[in-house]
Amino acid sequence: MKAIIIGFGFIGKRLIEVLNQKISLLKRIDRSFKVIGVSDSRGYIFNPDGLDLKVLSKISGTHEYSRYFHEGSSLDLIEEGDADIMVEATPTNIKDGEPGLTYIRRALSIGMDVVTANKGPLVVAFRELKRLAESRGCHLRFEGAVAGAMPIFSLINECLQGDKIIKISGILNGTTNFILSKMHFEGSTFEMALKEAQERGITEKDPSYDVDGIDAACKVVILANALMDRDVRFEDVERVGIRGISPEAINLAKRANYTIKLIGVIDRNLEVAPKLVPLNHPLCVHGTLNALHIETDLAKELTIIGYGAGKETVSAIMNDIISVMKGRLAGQSSLTQS
Amino acid sequence: MKAIIIGFGFIGKRLIEVLNQKISLLKRIDRSFKVIGVSDSRGYIFNPDGLDLKVLSKISGTHEYSRYFHEGSSLDLIEEGDADIMVEATPTNIKDGEPGLTYIRRALSIGMDVVTANKGPLVVAFRELKRLAESRGCHLRFEGAVAGAMPIFSLINECLQGDKIIKISGILNGTTNFILSKMHFEGSTFEMALKEAQERGITEKDPSYDVDGIDAACKVVILANALMDRDVRFEDVERVGIRGISPEAINLAKRANYTIKLIGVIDRNLEVAPKLVPLNHPLCVHGTLNALHIETDLAKELTIIGYGAGKETVSAIMNDIISVMKGRLAGQSSLTQS
Numbered sequence: 001m002k003a004i005i006i007g008f009g010f011i012g013k014r015l016i017e018v019l020n021q022k023i024s025l026l027k028r029i030d031r032s033f034k035v036i037g038v039s040d041s042r043g044y045i046f047n048p049d050g051l052d053l054k055v056l057s058k059i060s061g062t063h064e065y066s067r068y069f070h071e072g073s074s075l076d077l078i079e080e081g082d083a084d085i086m087v088e089a090t091p092t093n094i095k096d097g098e099p100g101l102t103y104i105r106r107a108l109s110i111g112m113d114v115v116t117a118n119k120g121p122l123v124v125a126f127r128e129l130k131r132l133a134e135s136r137g138c139h140l141r142f143e144g145a146v147a148g149a150m151p152i153f154s155l156i157n158e159c160l161q162g163d164k165i166i167k168i169s170g171i172l173n174g175t176t177n178f179i180l181s182k183m184h185f186e187g188s189t190f191e192m193a194l195k196e197a198q199e200r201g202i203t204e205k206d207p208s209y210d211v212d213g214i215d216a217a218c219k220v221v222i223l224a225n226a227l228m229d230r231d232v233r234f235e236d237v238e239r240v241g242i243r244g245i246s247p248e249a250i251n252l253a254k255r256a257n258y259t260i261k262l263i264g265v266i267d268r269n270l271e272v273a274p275k276l277v278p279l280n281h282p283l284c285v286h287g288t289l290n291a292l293h294i295e296t297d298l299a300k301e302l303t304i305i306g307y308g309a310g311k312e313t314v315s316a317i318m319n320d321i322i323s324v325m326k327g328r329l330a331g332q333s334s335l336t337q338s
Numbered sequence: 339m340k341a342i343i344i345g346f347g348f349i350g351k352r353l354i355e356v357l358n359q360k361i362s363l364l365k366r367i368d369r370s371f372k373v374i375g376v377s378d379s380r381g382y383i384f385n386p387d388g389l390d391l392k393v394l395s396k397i398s399g400t401h402e403y404s405r406y407f408h409e410g411s412s413l414d415l416i417e418e419g420d421a422d423i424m425v426e427a428t429p430t431n432i433k434d435g436e437p438g439l440t441y442i443r444r445a446l447s448i449g450m451d452v453v454t455a456n457k458g459p460l461v462v463a464f465r466e467l468k469r470l471a472e473s474r475g476c477h478l479r480f481e482g483a484v485a486g487a488m489p490i491f492s493l494i495n496e497c498l499q500g501d502k503i504i505k506i507s508g509i510l511n512g513t514t515n516f517i518l519s520k521m522h523f524e525g526s527t528f529e530m531a532l533k534e535a536q537e538r539g540i541t542e543k544d545p546s547y548d549v550d551g552i553d554a555a556c557k558v559v560i561l562a563n564a565l566m567d568r569d570v571r572f573e574d575v576e577r578v579g580i581r582g583i584s585p586e587a588i589n590l591a592k593r594a595n596y597t598i599k600l601i602g603v604i605d606r607n608l609e610v611a612p613k614l615v616p617l618n619h620p621l622c623v624h625g626t627l628n629a630l631h632i633e634t635d636l637a638k639e640l641t642i643i644g645y646g647a648g649k650e651t652v653s654a655i656m657n658d659i660i661s662v663m664k665g666r667l668a669g670q671s672s673l674t675q676s
Contacts (some may be wrong), residue, residue: 018636024498071377101460149637151497158480158496159489160362252510282627285620298356299487299653303619303643315636318500330668 001033001325004081006074006103007089008040008062011117011144013166015087015310018318020053030325036063039074039080046070046077061150074099078106085139085324090117094218094234102311108132108140113328115320117144117313123218123234126225139327141320145289146219147172148322149312154319156227156294163259165227165298167267167288172219174288174308175203175210176262180274181286183250184259190245204290212241213262213272220264220272228266240273259284339663340386340418344412344441346378346400349455349482352649353425356656357496358391365591375419376400377412377453383409384415406675412437416444423477425655426454428455431557432572435462439626444468446478451666455482455651461572470533477656477665478496480564485510485628487650488642493566493658494632501634503565504606510557512543512646513548514580514600516559518612519624521588528583540626540655542655551600551610552578566604573593578611597622 005012017275019035026033034050042061045051053067063069072078078086090100101121107114116122118137121129123146127213133140144152156165171177175197182193194211197203209215217237224230242262243338253260253276261284263275277284282303285291288310295301306312343350355362357373364371367377372388380399383389393403401407402454408414416424424445428438445452447470454460459467471478481491493504507590509515513535520531532549535541547553555575562568589654591598592616599622601613616621620641623629626645632640644650 018500025500150640151493154492154497155489158655159492159657161660162356162363163653204601240644256382259452279617280624280625282620282629291620296653298650298656300354300645302488303641305643307638312636312638315498315501315634319497322499323496328571 001085001327002036002081002083002160003034003085003321004037004077004083005035005087005089006039007091008038008090009089009309011089011313011317012038012312013041013057015089015317016053017057018314020057020210022318023053026322026325029220030329031320033325036083037077039077041331043069044074045078046194048082051320055174058291073172075106078112079110082264083112084328085113085321086146087321088114088118088121089138089317090118092118092287094123094214097121101125104129104140105132108136108138111136111138113139113142113324115324116137117142117315117317119145119218122226125289127221127231127305137319139181139324141323142222143316144313146222147292147306147310148310149291150290151294151316151319152223152304153226153324155304157323160209160294160296160299160302163298165296166295167265167295168223168227168292169260169263169265170283170292170303171266171285172216172264172272172292172308173210173213176208176213176216177286177287177290179211180210180242180245180250180259180261183247184254184286187247187251190243191245192233195334197286201322208241211243216264219268220266223264224266224270237272239271242274245274252273259302339368339423339573339666340374340388340421341372341423341425341659342375342415342421343373343425343427344374344416344438345429347427347429348649349427349651350376350378351658352396352652353427354391354651355395358395359657361391363545364660364663367653367660368667371663374421375415376508377415378443381407381409382412384417384419386420408435412441413444414452416441417433417448422449422666423659425450425659426452427460428456430456431458431477432461433554435459439463442467443470443479446474446476449474450475451477451662453479453655454478455480455655456484456623457556457560460564461535462481463592464560465569477662479661480560481654481658482651484560485630485644486635486648487542488628488630488644488646489654489657490561490642491564492661493640498634498637499638501636503632503634505603505633506561506565506630507603507605508621508624508630509599509628510602510610510630510646511548511551511556511600512628514551514554514587514629515624516626517549518538518580518588518597518599520581523584523624524674525585525589527585528581532633546579549581554600554602554610558604558670561602562604562608569622570608575601575608575610577609580612594642608674
């Protein structure tokens with residue numbers, strides 16, 4: 001299997017490190033596995049015989065791998081590369097999904113399997129991309145796009161195949177969980193806790209994305225469309241952020257053995273809002289952890305807790321890549337993740 | 339796919355109810371799916387054209403379905419039935435694994451796929467059964483055998499395929515968690531809490547099985563052998579139960595923002611023992627819930643929480659059955675769960 005990686009930022013670089021480290025695991029599944037191309041904003045590197053992952057994992061931009069460097073766009077690499085799978089790891093843009101959306105459309109339309117960790121294209125065009133993948137007989141997987149390293153799509157699609165999903169709810173944004181945990185345990189004000197989150201580099205440049213629930217709402221949209229067979233958009237999510245949460249409110253909750261968490265809910269309604277959560281509830285986790293509570297007809301309740309962002313996300317991307325490899329080998333008939 | 343069900347107790351009956359309820363889901367995967375035989379201690383019912391699941395879900399013993407009833411043993415059904423898959427749901431026996439062990443051996447040796455929710459055979463003969471399944475090209479799945487509805491084997495095998503598992507630890511027995519939760523929240527003594535658990539019917543007949551950590555140790559053995567490539571036996575688990583936990587000990591823990599839980603640990607050592615767990619740790623769940631904390635190289639930490647026993651276990655059995663159906667259809671090469 002020949003892979004190309006579009007995007008050579010934090011996630012792309014970490015992925016290459018891990019691919020290098022785990023190459024024998026991958027080769028045991030498919031001896032022909034190789035990375036033939038990587039692109040970033042400067043251009044792309046391409047070698048149809050496979051790039052050296054050790055070299056790749058030591059450079060910080062494509063131009064540094066001068067032997068195979070080409071000035072050109074990611075689209076050039078997608079179209080000329082003749083790869084089997086594209087891993088798309090460009091920056092998230094929830095307005096129009098670009099540039100990832102164009103790359104995913106192009107890759108699927110020429111029959112390439114796609115793994116993405118990018119919410120943008122999925123928030124904007126989930127249904128379109130799913131149909132495109134189905135019509136081309138391609139895999140489209142996106143475990144890393146929601147809740148980072150927490151395997152929510154594969155958990156439901158591979159581990160709960162007999163269950164009907166009734167409701168999904170939980171903490172879908174680590175930054176707001178960090179802020180609310182600070183307020184709960186240290187009595188900080190919202191402003192103080194936000195400042196600490198910014199100093200630690202765990203907020204987006206525009207804090208509104210986290211604290212106004214925009215990021216969590218994007219995840220609600222993707223979960224609803226991918227797991228509950230809905231066809232909803234960002235505008236369909238009722239959304240309240242955490243700017244209005246005062247130390248007094250947290251204190252009142254605490255005295256009654258509750259705390260306040262920003263919770264995303266997917267059932268008939270779609271919602272992101274601060275909610276009272278009992279301190280003893282499985283969802284009540286702190287710091288930057290994410291947590292999802294899944295209600296089903298058979299298993300009744302399952303909760304999964306993990307890291308929703310950061311380099312741990314590569315766990316989800318690796319699982320998607322391996323699933324695609326195995327799926328190609330088995331010639332599976334069920335191709336998309338949802 | 340033709341299925342037989344060995345054992346028509348609590349789990350067997352609940353499974354048949356669910357198969358009846360979800361028959362259209364199963365037929366969408368494999369139009370030929372049918373249950374052709376069910377056995378219990380009185381005999382078995384068998385119809386090569388398929389039994390009526392509606393009728394089956396209303397009877398309480400095989401003899402009540404007189405049209406297809408045969409006096410004979412489960413082994414007779416396994417050998418004469420010509421089924422593709424056997425679901426084994428006989429009572430657990432951790433001493434010698436019988437009668438389930440004989441049934442599983444026989445089914446695998448004649449090329450039948452096996453799904454079991456029975457710890458006994460796996461504790462006694464995991465390695466043997468795994469090798470037998472591999473040598474016969476059969477699926478052997480056992481998601482329901484450990485932590486009931488919590489999908490631990492499929493979670494690790496399908497959702498964390500790129501991760502190396504470093505350590506697994508957690509609450510593997512709902513009865514002891516119920517007792518310790520009572521002691522924590524209500525200040526009960528061990529004896530009072532045990533009595534309440536017995537009155538509610540959530541202990542085994544012999545409470546030693548739960549409170550001395552025997553049940554949890556069996557699960558540690560299966561997790562170690564199935565997920566960490568070990569070859570260990572029950573005797574290899576260091577085991578301390580919860581009889582010695584006093585209200586004073588719980589109180590001391592509580593004052594320091596901890597509680598005491600009976601924790602199973604699988605890393606280099608295998609252990610079941612009461613441990614201090616911080617009240618804010620994801621593993622710190624109460625009541626009859628089970629919880630497993632998985633440490634890996636990529637995802638770092640994942641916790642999964644759910645019901646470890648009871649009718650919810652059928653979620654795990656259904657997932658195993660569907661995985662076997664899809665695996666047969668795809669002719670997958672990777673056949674056993676571990």
